[in-house]
Amino acid sequence: MAEDAPRSRLGRGLAALIGDVEPSQAAAPAAPRERDRDAERVRSGARKVPIEFIRPNPRNPRRSFAEAELDELAASIRTRGLIQPIVVRSVAGKTDAYEIVAGERRWRASQRAALHEVPVVVIDVTDAQALEIAIIENVQRADLDPLEEAAGYQALLDSFGYGQDEVARTVGKSRPHVANTLRLLKLPDGVKAMITAGQLTAGHARMLVGQPDAESLARDIVARGLNVRQVEALVRERSDGPRPGPKPRSAAPQKDADTRAVEKRLSDALGLTVVIDHKGDGGTVHVHYRDLDQLDEVLRRLEAG
Template sequence: MAEHKRLGRGLAALIGDVDEDPSAAQAPAPNEQPRRPRRAPIESLKANPRNPRRTFRDDELTELAESIKERGIIQPIVVREAGDGTYEIIAGERRWRAAQRAGLHEVPIAIVDATDIQSLEFAIIENVQRADLNPIEEAAGYAALMEQCNHTQEQVAQIVGKSRPYVANLVRLLKLPEQVKSLVRHGQLSAGHARLLVGHANPLVLAEMAIDEGFSVRQLEEWVRTPEGQPGDAYMAKMHKKARGGTTTPAKDADTRALERRLTDALGLEVSIDHKGEKGSLTIKYTDLDQLDDVVRKLGG
């Protein structure tokens, strides 16, 4: 366990205020990763596929890009050598993306030696320490630490400085349907609300009810305790009536909802089907250009 405790402290030193002048940097403590600050062409850096953070808000990147234009990048981006003169980002992907928007040609980097597992651990811990992850990303990061690094929940909790029940409860969110997880990713539904819906027969209906009615966690808990199906059916009728300006329309049939879930799972994006007679429409929702690129590739574009 001592090694896991040290990892968190080593990361703090690793991504701390690294001076761009190598001679000004303090000598690393024994067993800690050496820091070698330098500058590198921005195009020589590439994203870390193990980074648990997948959502980069456009407005935040724009704001950071404006700051970088005025002040530059104060803290180096932590990378490891990937071969062919390129570097894989371990910590600082958001700064790298914003630097591209700001039109920088070079960025300060700190090169470290790290294995795939260490790279994953560093990326997760950095984001958790900086509160940069939404609950679903954080849960996926903890799950990756357990699956890829063979850590127990107790070890993960110690690494990231959280309690074991906190880690266990968060990882349970990954069992939710993709549509509910999307609500959590975008801040529409809290992790506390979402945790109550794990294993429920109608999680999406109850999630939308909680959002629409402004339910507290306690209020949602009362709904969850009622007989399954009844609150969902009643609320679906109310929701459709409200959407149609008072005209009640039937809820989607089971086959349509099942097909929506299959397409959502296949694409990793929220899919909605509006079917009427022999025709209708299919809507795929994305939140950034990376997701749009992914769906275009999957559709053969």
Template sequence: MNDDQSRKRLGRGLAALLGEIDKNPDEAAVQPDGQVPLDAIAHNKRNPRRSFSEDDLDNLARSIQQHGLVQPIVVRPLVGHTQRYEIIAGERRWRAAQKAGLAQVPVILRDVNDRTALELAIVENVQRSDLNPVEEALGYQQLIEDHNYTQADLGQVIGKSRSYVANTLRLLKLPDIVRDMLVDGQLSAGHARALITVQDPVALAQRIVEEGLSVRQAEAIAQGTAEEGETEPAEKAPKPEKDADTRALEKLLADVIGLKVAINHKPKGGELRIGYKSLEQLDDLCRRLKG
């Protein structure tokens, strides 16, 4: 099976491979393949998830003590060992089961290779929103570097747009201190994306946290449309009014593409600006420009 066929299979057969583990706990529980000793299960060193809240684990452990482990842990045979298993998905449940004092846990056994195990771990965590943005980006980078995935391939597998994957990967360009704030939850992914293009992302990140700025406010500052002590309207020279022909052409183009259009004439040539409000609008424009 070539890489392309494998990726398509993963996209179509994810629920089957994972045993539909993304079901809500209130829905019918998936039938596990059996019970195995908890100490026969090892964590996956390639698991993209690195952060586990102790409070979250304690809460889950109490729930497990009361109701049992509702969702089985997805495992694969541990290479070179007999009756030993490595986690594909469910490390949080495994850690909580240890806290709850369980001796055995239900598992779903899948015999898959390293690449598929990593793919499944990433997809399962993305579906559950269990990864912080940095962990998600590192997982995508690992698939790209280790298994020759393109951004478009990843988008298809995880059910996201290519631009979503690209913007998530761009978070890895941020300074370590900003990435730490992102991991700690002080910044959201939206805040972080606004920081990527600014000259001093650390200073703006600290300002976002200190002032409790929204993503929209952070984006406005990053784009230079809002500054402290704003007196810009009085200080800026008025823009020359556009002639009727230019305004008519802007309206014509805007009607055709469905986005705001601005035409600015200069002594030599000029520029055409197209504004978009979302990455989906940008994707749509790119598809239309490609014919």
């Protein structure tokens, strides 16, 4: 499958380009006049097609559509019509058949509103680009729950050979965000169900990854209404177990001024606590980090030289 078009071009200004962000939901544009011209070009290229010619994208990461929201949108469409076109692509080898790239919620609501035709904009994109657009559209609107977002990222990794850095650039998120979101897929099904139901946030759930009793912890968190910091303390307490009493320690040898100066230089450069232990002619450098974001930043700086 040819994918010669640069992937990064989809990440910036994508929603405005395909005319799929409602004014109340769009972020303030850097160049309003230019983006308005882009949206106007899209609207002028829209045409109406029978609604039965359109089918959803099986790779759309969004799986959940709230019934109440669909009913509200359908009522609006009955009154005012479908103002924004649905973005579609032609189905290979078929005449008058289109697959949704962006706008499945509007398509579903239009069916409820009993529309016979809907406005569409037809674009030419690959499978990978169609998935990128679906993820970006939903992430920009915060329509995806954390597991749907993670599944979309995983599809880019598995089906199209992306790396996490490339996924991050494509969807406009940081690499730590992508990595932490993907970790949610490792949780037990019971915990995933609580995330989908909105009982647990992504911040809560990330603390449970790798915990042998993740599901019981999750139920405890929901029952007690714990915040993320309290969950972090609870997980640490369960992982560490009861703390032993203090043990006598021999006095640490005093470090010379040169070693302390090097520790300070490294700490200032990395923004983290650095401890140097000399042993003979060699030694050990300890870099202390609080979370994965800080570790990722250390790696980025080291790789950048």
